[in-house]
Amino acid sequence: MQEEKKVNENRIEGRNVVLEAFRSGKTVDRLYVLDGCKDGPVQSIIREARKQDTMIQFVSKERLNQLSESGKHQGVIAVTASYHYSTVEDMLELAREKGEDPFLILLDNMEDPHNLGAIIRTANQAGAHGVIIPKRRAVGLTAVVARTSAGALHYTPVAKVTNLVKTMEELKEKGLWFVCADMDGTQMYDLNLKGPIGLVIGSEGEGVGRLVKENCDFTASIPMKGDIDSLNASVAAGILAYEIVRQRLKG
Incomplete structure (x- = not known):
């Protein structure tokens, strides 16, 4: 099933979309992950997040559902920056x-x-x-x-x-x-x-x-x-x- 991007341009949902955001170099400010999830794709996302020193929050399924607008978060929601950061x-x-x-x-x-x-x-x-x-x-x-x-x-x-x-x-x-x-x-x-x-x-x-x-x-x-x-x-x-x-x- 195709994953969808949220109406909020700063919040993306779904494993493939979130993983590609990290691998493309997009700045991710915060990552919400289903607490206790050990699936391989989710663990790959967590590894990418740690490489970028992204803040990771492990939350309940209920909390993810509250944050989700697409209803297809697949256990991960990323909050990305609207603008590039400087140094x-x-x-x-x-x-x-x-x-x-x-x-x-x-x-x-x-x-x-x-x-x-x-x-x-x-x-x-x-x-x-x-x-x-x-x-x-x-x-x-x-x-x-x-x-x-x-x-x-x-x-x-x-x-x-x-x-x-x-x-x-x-x-x-x-x-x-x-x-x-x-x-x-x-x-x-x-x-x-x-x-x-x-x-x-x-x-x-x-x-x-x-x-x-x-x-x-x-x-x-x-x-x-x-x-x-x-x-x-x-x-x-x-x-x-x-x-x-x-x-x-x-x-």
Whole structure:
């Protein structure tokens, strides 16, 4: 029986279709597999997924049925990226081409596609050279992200890395320093945010993870006068990004 592709262009179903997606080099953000399935074709798909360090989730048949629109998932559903990912080196090269100090935005625990899309849009307008997200515990470049970015995804590089802390360490060796958003940090107006910089933003619920925060050079807080104690993650990213822009414009 012929396998069908889901109406959602970012989700494909069926063993042959999913296996070909991996073998063709298509970027697969997440793979859902029927828990306990030992069939040869499914095991081949799992091997291909591990080669690409794709996030694999073993789920029940009921969960797969919920995710499926074709009803012909055959025990596997893959979520693919709408856009190609860039590399961190692409971002550094973009900064070199522009003759600017690198300005990168790193996102930790960001699972809301609307926030990711809005941050990519802000990154573009603020002149950031790219956005970095981890492979795990992060939303990928879905159609929702693309729509929310209002076209910015066409122009702003996004890289997906295996280990955010390791990436930060490598960037530190290239001269970058890092500041993360934290309500207990130093007021952002009191920090020098010039030079090669990485701005680290966490999710609204969890914030920046402990290891990532420990690898930041500074923490920056946003002055708040209201009755609630946090801002939407994309709003916080915008405020801090434009403080970096303001300081760069001052020279």
